[in-house]
Amino acid sequence: MTPTTNTHEKGGNRRSASTKPTGDVSDQVSWRERFAALGNLPTFFRLVWATSPPLFLADALLRLVQAAIPAATLYVGKLIIDQVVSRTQGGAADTTYLWELVAIEFGLAVLSTAIGRAVSLIDGLLGDKFANQTSIRLMEHAAELDLEQFEDATFYDKLERARRQTNGRTVLLSGVFGQVQQLISVGFLAAGLAVYNPWLLLLIAVAVTPSFIGDNYFNRKSYSLSRSWTPERRELDYLRYVGASDETAKEVKIFGLSGFLIDRFRTLSTEYLKKNQAIAVSRAGWGTLLTGLGTAGYYGAYVWIVQRAVTGQISLGDLTFLAGSFRQVRSSLEGILLQFSSLTQEAVYLQDLFDYFAIQPLIHSPKTALPFPAQVRSGFTFENVGFKYANSDRWALRGLSFTLQAGEKLALVGENGAGKTTLVKLLARLYDPTEGRILLDGHDLRDYDLDDLRRHIGVIFQDYIRFKMSAGTNIAVGDIDERTNQPRIETSAQRSLADTVIAKLAGGYSQQLGKSFNQGVELSGGEWQKVALGRAYMRDAQLIILDEPTAALDARAEYEVFQRFNALTEGKSSVIISHRFSTVRMADRILVLENGQLLEIGSHEALLAQKGRYAELFTLQARGYQ
Ligand SMILES: Nc1ncnc2c1ncn2[C@@H]1O[C@H](COP(=O)(O)OP(=O)(O)OP(=O)(O)O)[C@@H](O)[C@H]1O
Numbered sequence: 246m247t248p249t250t251n252t253h254e255k256g257g258n259r260r261s262a263s264t265k266p267t268g269d270v271s272d273q274v275s276w277r278e279r280f281a282a283l284g285n286l287p288t289f290f291r292l293v294w295a296t297s298p299p300l301f302l303a304d305a306l307l308r309l310v311q312a313a314i315p316a317a318t319l320y321v322g323k324l325i326i327d328q329v330v331s332r333t334q335g336g337a338a339d340t341t342y343l344w345e346l347v348a349i350e351f352g353l354a355v356l357s358t359a360i361g362r363a364v365s366l367i368d369g370l371l372g373d374k375f376a377n378q379t380s381i382r383l384m385e386h387a388a389e390l391d392l393e394q395f396e397d398a399t400f401y402d403k404l405e406r407a408r409r410q411t412n413g414r415t416v417l418l419s420g421v422f423g424q425v426q427q428l429i430s431v432g433f434l435a436a437g438l439a440v441y442n443p444w445l446l447l448l449i450a451v452a453v454t455p456s457f458i459g460d461n462y463f464n465r466k467s468y469s470l471s472r473s474w475t476p477e478r479r480e481l482d483y484l485r486y487v488g489a490s491d492e493t494a495k496e497v498k499i500f501g502l503s504g505f506l507i508d509r510f511r512t513l514s515t516e517y518l519k520k521n522q523a524i525a526v527s528r529a530g531w532g533t534l535l536t537g538l539g540t541a542g543y544y545g546a547y548v549w550i551v552q553r554a555v556t557g558q559i560s561l562g563d564l565t566f567l568a569g570s571f572r573q574v575r576s577s578l579e580g581i582l583l584q585f586s587s588l589t590q591e592a593v594y595l596q597d598l599f600d601y602f603a604i605q606p607l608i609h610s611p612k613t614a615l616p617f618p619a620q621v622r623s624g625f626t627f628e629n630v631g632f633k634y635a636n637s638d639r640w641a642l643r644g645l646s647f648t649l650q651a652g653e654k655l656a657l658v659g660e661n662g663a664g665k666t667t668l669v670k671l672l673a674r675l676y677d678p679t680e681g682r683i684l685l686d687g688h689d690l691r692d693y694d695l696d697d698l699r700r701h702i703g704v705i706f707q708d709y710i711r712f713k714m715s716a717g718t719n720i721a722v723g724d725i726d727e728r729t730n731q732p733r734i735e736t737s738a739q740r741s742l743a744d745t746v747i748a749k750l751a752g753g754y755s756q757q758l759g760k761s762f763n764q765g766v767e768l769s770g771g772e773w774q775k776v777a778l779g780r781a782y783m784r785d786a787q788l789i790i791l792d793e794p795t796a797a798l799d800a801r802a803e804y805e806v807f808q809r810f811n812a813l814t815e816g817k818s819s820v821i822i823s824h825r826f827s828t829v830r831m832a833d834r835i836l837v838l839e840n841g842q843l844l845e846i847g848s849h850e851a852l853l854a855q856k857g858r859y860a861e862l863f864t865l866q867a868r869g870y871q
Pocket residue numbers: 396634635636637641659660661662663664665666667668
């Protein structure tokens with residue numbers, strides 16, 4: 246698997262609802278790739294080490310001690326039997342040594358249990374810590390990425406695979422540690438076996454190979470199934486959410502959608518289940534057969550060992566030691582090989598996590614970035630700007646040239662899909678133009694520090710987020726660093742008329758909004774808008790953009806909001822998108838967009854006099870009110 250940072254492939258690998266995933270070639274992982282994926286382990290261990298060095302060290306040391314216990318136990322067992330046999334054959338009468346040996350074996354058993362418990366406790370603690378930290382890193386990384394990357398299905402597939410890696414990656418941790426521990430154990434035991442007959446070791450190796458090959462094969466199949474079904478798993482999550490959430494319940498009920506949603510869920514999940522089952526069943530069948538072969542090999546060797554004991558070539562103690570060692574080496578080796586197979590598998594999964602972290606944002610600050618000007622002088626100039634969305638061949642904007650003067654109030658007008666929101670997103674550098682450029686005071690927007698730029702531009706989108714948090718926080722998100730600045734929050738609320746909404750709430754500014762949390766209250770569409778509008782006043786932005794912020798407000802509230810807005814943003818630039826001409830006409834200039842192109846620009850009076858599209862639309866709406 247080659248890590249790819251390109252999240253702009255058209256259409257991604259999202260399949261249509263009717264096509265079935267087949268586990269296509271790209272989802273198959275070859276042995277070579279799996280070995281290559283082992284190269285991820287050092288990075289993984291660095292991450293785990295960074296999670297908690299003391300826990301990591303304790304885990305490693307305890308496992309090392311535990312590795313020596315099986316061989317030691319078997320050897321003490323051999324000594325005990327030899328002592329007993331020699332006593333029954335008239336050996337030394339003193340039994341102190343014998344009981345000492347028994348005590349040692351007991352001690353070893355207790356130690357082994359205690360260490361086993363400690364190791365699983367540490368594994369658990371380390372695992373939880375690691376999962377938490379990886380989730381945080383995942384969120385931090387997501388925050389750095391571009392809006393465009395979030396609009397790409399391939400990106401979501403990667404994100405989903407990476408998310409699955411946050412939990413369960415400690416399986417890998419205990420896997421590798423367990424592997425090393427078992428290898429050391431096997432080393433001790435094998436040394437004992439080799440003293441008697443090195444061929445026994447070869448026999449063991451041959452006996453465990455069939456089940457190893459079988460397991461590998463099925464691991465590969467499981468992984469490719471899981472990988473090729475990533476889009477469907479996301480769809481299942483989505484269906485689960487739409488089928489049961491406070492935000493969707495209203496429409497699901499009114500349109501009677503639950504049957505439709507459940508059917509789709511059932512079809513998809515059953516199909517996945519069936520495929521998984523098929524793999525599980527054939528894995529179990531083949532596993533039984535192949536392990537049977539190994540067992541046959543084991544008993545072959547056992548016969549040989551017993552034979553030698555019967556003929557007196559080895560003692561009874563040797564017999565138990567050899568038989569025990571042989572059994573343990575075989576099962577440990579089987580374990581090691583099995584784990585090795587799932588280990589390489591886990592390492593491949595790990596690649597998904599690292600692939601996600603390898604995605605880099607395309608929009609960032611240059612090395613020597615300009616700070617946002619303390620006072621904008623000449624304004625924002627669009628020079629022949631064109632923009633195409635990554636997943637579309639159509640120009641959303643084309644050939645756009647105009648200047649938003651410093652301190653100017655500009656209104657954007659145009660039919661649905663004309664490109665108004667896209668223009669605003671370009672101003673806030675959520676995207677960069679596909680062609681042409683946008684200048685701020687003569688410098689390309691791309692030359693400015695990105696964080697600084699965004700700090701000085703306040704945008705309230707039409708699809709603003711209704712945070713299920715307190716009313717105060719819902720305003721404070723406009724400048725989250727100021728969330729404890731209550732006077733500022735209250736002033737912003739007064740400016741956006743949200744204060745009257747909040748005054749009616751039992752909990753005031755601390756009132757939880759949204760019904761899905763305890764004692765949360767729901768607001769009306771217009772009330773939410775007043776609250777969201779307050780965000781625009783939280784920051785001291787030089788350019789404020791309101792994208793249809795008053796669509797849900799009643800006529801009086803809208804008039805009042807804009808009267809205040811104009812007064813409060815005196816000297817600052819603003820862009821307002823609205824379909825209401827009563828609002829639009831308050832702007833200094835109006836820019837009319839059609840099919841992504843600038844059709845007309847000028848003041849309300851000038852455009853009316855021009856008798857073009859603006860005049861036509863204005864008259865149309867005015868007539869509706871007569
Ligand atoms: N994220 C996106 N990916 C692909 N195409 C998009 C995306 N967002 C918008 N578009 C397309 O770009 C065009 C312009 O959309 P935009 O949202 O800028 O229109 P608008 O003028 O704001 O419309 P409205 O008045 O309906 O809000 C539309 O054809 C739309 O389908």
